[in-house]
Amino acid sequence: MTCDATFTAQDFKTDLKPVWCPGCGDFAVLNSVYRALAELGCKPHETVIVSGIGCSSRLPGNVETYGFNSLHGRALPIATGAKLASPELNVIAVGGDGDGLAIGGNHFMHTARRNVDIAYIMMDNEIYGLTKGQAGPTTPSGDKTKSTLYGNPDPVVDPCALALSFGASWVGRAFSGDVKGSTELMKKAISHHGFAFLNILSPCVTWRGEDQHKELRAKMRPVPAGHDLTNREAALRFTDEADDALTVGVLYDVDRPTLVDQMAAISQRALGPKGQPPLSQFLNAFAPQHIQ
Amino acid sequence: MTCDATFTAQDFKTDLKPVWCPGCGDFAVLNSVYRALAELGCKPHETVIVSGIGCSSRLPGNVETYGFNSLHGRALPIATGAKLASPELNVIAVGGDGDGLAIGGNHFMHTARRNVDIAYIMMDNEIYGLTKGQAGPTTPSGDKTKSTLYGNPDPVVDPCALALSFGASWVGRAFSGDVKGSTELMKKAISHHGFAFLNILSPCVTWRGEDQHKELRAKMRPVPAGHDLTNREAALRFTDEADDALTVGVLYDVDRPTLVDQMAAISQRALGPKGQPPLSQFLNAFAPQHIQ
Amino acid sequence: MSQEVSLSIVGSGGDGAVAAGDIVAMACAGEGLHVIKTEAYGPQIRGGESSCTVRISAEPIFAQAGAIDALVVFTWSDYARFADELALAENVVIFYEEADAPPPDMRGILVPVPFKKIAPHAKNILALGVLAPLLHLPLEGMRSAVKQRFAKKTATVMAGTLAAFDRGIGIAEQLQCVAQTLAYARGTPRLLMSGNEAAAFGALHAGCTFFAGYPITPSSEILHLLSEWLPKMGGTSLQTEDELAALGAVIGASFTGAKAMTATSGPGLSLMAEMLGLSSTAEIPAVIFNVQRGGPSTGIPTKSEQSDLMHALYASHGDTPRVVLAPCDVEDAFHITVDAFNIAEEYQIPVIVLSDQLIAQRRETIEAGALVHDVKRRRLATSIPDYKRYADTPDGVSPMSIPGTADAMYQTNGLEHDESGRPSAMFSVHERMNAKRHRKMEAIGGKYRLFRRFGPERPDVGIICWGSSSGAVREALDILNQGDLRIAAFVPRILAPLPAADLQAFVDSCSEVLVIELSYSRQFHRYLRSQIDLPRAKTDVMARSGGKSLSVTEIACAVRKMLGVEALEEVMA
Amino acid sequence: MSQEVSLSIVGSGGDGAVAAGDIVAMACAGEGLHVIKTEAYGPQIRGGESSCTVRISAEPIFAQAGAIDALVVFTWSDYARFADELALAENVVIFYEEADAPPPDMRGILVPVPFKKIAPHAKNILALGVLAPLLHLPLEGMRSAVKQRFAKKTATVMAGTLAAFDRGIGIAEQLQCVAQTLAYARGTPRLLMSGNEAAAFGALHAGCTFFAGYPITPSSEILHLLSEWLPKMGGTSLQTEDELAALGAVIGASFTGAKAMTATSGPGLSLMAEMLGLSSTAEIPAVIFNVQRGGPSTGIPTKSEQSDLMHALYASHGDTPRVVLAPCDVEDAFHITVDAFNIAEEYQIPVIVLSDQLIAQRRETIEAGALVHDVKRRRLATSIPDYKRYADTPDGVSPMSIPGTADAMYQTNGLEHDESGRPSAMFSVHERMNAKRHRKMEAIGGKYRLFRRFGPERPDVGIICWGSSSGAVREALDILNQGDLRIAAFVPRILAPLPAADLQAFVDSCSEVLVIELSYSRQFHRYLRSQIDLPRAKTDVMARSGGKSLSVTEIACAVRKMLGVEALEEVMA
């Protein structure tokens, strides 16, 4: 990631109008993205934002970097390919809770486990927004939605808890209404060496009601002083909070080799002391050798 | 699950010869399955065993119950459909580590979360056996395999740790070489009300070498007395053990509503006090009503 | 006076354009009129522009509105978005928000109405009040429909809404303009349903007890309705983590004997390719209801197209028999769904239904009495000595036992297997089992010759089309055949196995053939060529992308052009 | 004396049948002979029965062995498993383990050898020693090949192994039997490679720097080789969690400018259907190397078939252009792979290569000098003012910028989009973009007319086939054309876009046409019908399941039957 040029938040805006409903929490997330990229001094053309499909996944279209609004649930493999093939790029993945936890859950697990050096920002509205309000993995159990008329039968998951179990090396939680806090967390996530997972609670006014904003804001509280960022058990406790609490901030932060590091090490081992062989050497194994 | 008839272990054998390599750990797993089913008094024709694809997933073909060797990674959705549609059946899912953790990881997560009332037995040989020895999620980091000639770049995962994070209500670990222990654990898993996950370490002599048996046996130790089976944090500690330890036994066991329970409750709520409506009532919403 | 009128209401989110359309449609359904109602939206998730078009007729109709007789515009900038898609009649009457001046080049009879000023919260109902007397829409029926629609509102809101309606009537009475008016005799009330609603009802009627699905536009209504109804009817509906799991759960449920279905749209159908092969090879019945939208890839989720055909016919590696059905209209979505279950169950095979967004989401009147259809059952095995799950039989169908049945246990798989279900890599077994599985297709083809044929014998032009295109084609025939032209149409409702003999006879009986489809790459035409003889010299193809529905005029023009009678005057109603 | 011999070794795991075959093949390659080596296995994962067959010829050969001249059997029960698949020559010499009596009805020259007694740990090498002098195989070359094969063993083991070989020679010298012997002149050594190996080399040659894949039989060797070689060549190889992620990673890597590929087999290709559509719609180059095996579903993973054709051509919902290539043999797997990259990169389109198990896993001699092929590059955009990613161009290819390029940023997606990449639901944009994307197919078709044509002009019978079937067809032509018959063959190496004009000209030039394929449901034939005019009256189809490879005799018989010359004597070499 090259972060030396100066671009303002404004420079990161495309002239595409966001498609979100008036009042959608995703507007604030977008603002935080603009600010974080500008404040970090990221170069737009060296930044790639990959998303899946959903209201939230429309975000890359509104950011003047390289952008890729891909398939439902598949942002992370695409981001992984981009980062591995071009480690010099600043690769960010974004998407919704349904995108990342339902259809895309397996990629979340493996991308975190491999510690792929990207920031993954989940815009979590606790619902399937784009398809008009069905329950997703973060929809509270018992809630009535379009697809759960008699109450959601499934237990709710905490995305940060999953990220921690999957082996993410940085985990944070934010509330989109808190643009300043979100921006700071995004900056940390993007700067992190390794897989950084940021869960941003981002209200869906259309399918979760107008009160979600207020409720989330009321529950929000900072990570208590003295929390040990390298203690996974401690971090997990913030993912099993009382109903009236939502701890925002960095929950976990450790440094371990990323997949890019591992691949570099593999290359070193493969090359050995002799360096890059001519490709023709490939054929040796298939050529008859005259052995005395 | 109906468990009153008497069938012997022998009765559960089909006359299909297992395809496994001589010395494969899966033979012992199969033996434990025969014994567990017999000792529990399960009726063969009310038992369904679903698997994915892999050496291990060939198991259902050798068990005289209803069996379904399905697709790579997809045993759990199929088992879920079977159990939900026919809750009276005893549904068991089996498969390999690659099957359940790589391609099938997402189904593992969601089936555990929903607490689908099945036993899921993972035959974990720390390798892709059937495809001839590539690294999988349980292959130790750094190991050289067919696909990781310079060492496996990925961190290893503990299937029990994942099961616990996903919300499995019963989690156990066994070693296939310990047929008695495995049988007892299988019996508990099958009898558990809810999603029971049993990880059976089952050596692959062909791709992990002849020593895997001995090494695993040497590491094996029982769950210490006094372990609180309802304490998830405590259970998790057994999934992050020293390299020379392998705790076998029940790690976690709680009771919470299963998906079958939830669906029954939903049916109750849907029916209301009036009971089942005539289907024609469906059309009311689409018929013009004369309203004064 | 006319036997039909079409009206359109255009506004932004909150303007209630679509609600207004629903009310008109329901009111007319109550009068026994024939109605087809369509909607369109801009890219905005909510609060963006929307339009709602209702075509009302005293006689049966089969296509969405052609030319619009009356238009309500709340904002001209919203109208601009849809201008391309809305054909206005010569003498269209346009009621527009007084506060927003029309573009200078706007043609039609332009009538400003102060909607916002008079009824800021019920502009749409006010508009209905204006339209109703002018077009001779049923006033009482509309009041009822307003009440039905807002049944859950407070009495005050309801009163305000009804008052707005009456204000509209008042305004209309003072207007001098003359609009196309509807002449009709009142009949038995009809149901007003969409294709997705009819399909959900079809599934329940067929005895479906298990549904698993993952939300996707434009099929989600089926998930919603079955989540509501299956629990009432002793069944189960499950929202899975993805489409692979959805079809997996369906197969698992069906394995244990349940009649089971999933519903999806293109991207989901693509994800089901591997599972489809399992259902076919393990011979486990499954119904896959796919509502086509604009493709490729995420494409245009809210618009109709007929481009999932090849995927439905051929997806999944290997030689994988499957049945593909396609409904022609809303009522047919019911029948085809029941047929899908019947075939899946009787022949132990996956059946894909290819509906499309136009059928799925438009609302259409249908006769309640028409929603009946025979229901078939699986050929079950019960305690057969030396039971062989895949015993070879003349029609390829082997009795299937279900778990719980003693003495008929079997272990199945997606590997090639012999009669007992044992995995086998032997060529002779493979060939025999391929033959057995494909023989079922012949049996189905013999029994299910599902197609519609319209128009005279020995036609000058024989149109071949499928799915929602057939509605516009049918109406085009009526128009074209008013002169001396002899135009006919053949519409297969089963695409695999195709009723090839019937279709070949049709082709042979035509002087010329015109294949019509909404697929840029001419999927239907290519498929037809592969199945029947379609001589190049006498065949034309009218294929284009979806995203805009096929119009009657478009078809009529294509036929005339083909016959070199372009010069002929238009005979449009 | 003969210009060719075929030998087969059958045993259980541990007998080393396959290793023995490798050694013979490598030794003969070293002599400049032409070799084709195939293997077959029973269902057992390891330790089960296996057979290895080597065909050796002084002249170029194109098909695996027909009739076996010399056979080694370590256990008759293992032989029984393969009896169906092994055609024995009239005068076959069979060396069998003395301790295991042959079945009474076994025909051929039966020679017992005490393999187990003499060399319990090197039975296979002992057998080679017996075979070598009898068949006139190169003794020194075989010793070299043994050393090459066991290079990593200790000196003692090596010495023991070589001693076993010499013991074998000794035994042979005492035998009285006469076998088919090989006559040849020594030539330049050849490479001995499999199709998967050639494809991996092709990828590296083409400049592939990124590979992502998930293991699956029979394609895993490509994953293994590229995992070994890419890290040496500055590239990256990733084993993903599944096939969806594999193609996803390929698309992500390619988006940033890397030449990228995945490799898989049927079930994996089925899972890639949705991603394929994304590559096509977002116009991101991707090479998908698919090795066909027996289908449907899990099918027969270890055997060959040609039944992924329709899926490759049509999978993914919507109108999704993609290119499909198919190599004819091992060497061609190299060329086709380079072409796949060239087309993918030049035209920004997904390219599927359909290899099959027979090409992929048989080992074949090729000339080292033949492995050269032009390499093409992507049309890159660099800082274009007012850059439009999807600018419409005559050939449909728009300059592509890659991240890192300033002033040419864009945001893409799989939604329908306009020239800038902005999502659009408008029909006019949709039609324009569909046209642009499909225009690339025309351009490719014009430039890549990849096919092979064998045999005389104006043939009595023109065979159309593809992929590995072409080898046997080519040899059948040689036999058939020895009399007065005029048989020719047309083998497209690009299946989409099909070189339809060339193929039509071929069809028109033939008195009769025979389509040959290993697909029960006649996928190739159906596809040909959809693309060209293939008059029913003059067309025959020889289609069957895979699981057993196509033999030269089978083809020759089919042609003769078609021409009514069945009675003709066999003219087999």
Ligand SMILES: Cc1ncc(C[n+]2csc(CCOP(=O)(O)OP(=O)(O)O)c2C)c(N)n1
């Ligand atoms: C394969 C596939 N399945 C389903 C869909 C339909 N779909 C689009 S967005 C979405 C879920 C959106 O929820 P989420 O990811 O939480 O994003 P949000 O809209 O809430 O921001 C679904 C199911 C699709 N596009 N592709």
Ligand SMILES: Cc1ncc(C[n+]2csc(CCOP(=O)(O)OP(=O)(O)O)c2C)c(N)n1
């Ligand atoms: C979709 C798909 N991808 C890949 C494969 C190939 N495949 C078969 S088994 C297997 C992995 C086996 O590993 P595991 O699940 O651990 O089972 P084991 O053989 O070790 O018991 C793979 C990758 C397949 N059959 N289907």
Ligand code: SF4
């Ligand atoms: S539906 Fe919800 S998430 Fe989507 S744009 Fe509207 S408010 Fe935002």
Ligand code: SF4
């Ligand atoms: S390869 Fe390994 S897991 Fe498979 S059967 Fe052999 S020993 Fe068992």
Ligand SMILES: [Mg+2]
């Ligand atoms: Mg969401």
Ligand SMILES: [Mg+2]
């Ligand atoms: Mg394994």
